[in-house]
Amino acid sequence: MSLQQEHLPKDKPATEREGYGFSFEDFLEDQWIYLVAIIILLAVFFYARYAWRKRNER
Numbered sequence: 001m002s003l004q005q006e007h008l009p010k011d012k013p014a015t016e017r018e019g020y021g022f023s024f025e026d027f028l029e030d031q032w033i034y035l036v037a038i039i040i041l042l043a044v045f046f047y048a049r050y051a052w053r054k055r056n057e058r
Contacts, residue, residue, distance in 0.1 A: 017026060028035070 017023075
């Protein structure tokens, strides 16, 4: 007994984004929330380092 699938997915041509692979704009579009989080963490780190230096100058 052979089971056949009636509705197999059709092959679609690659979109422009899929066709060219990696691009910097696509990376930024997909990962912007992580990049913003990294920038915030770096800002907090550099501010804490600055405040610690300022406090220990005396």
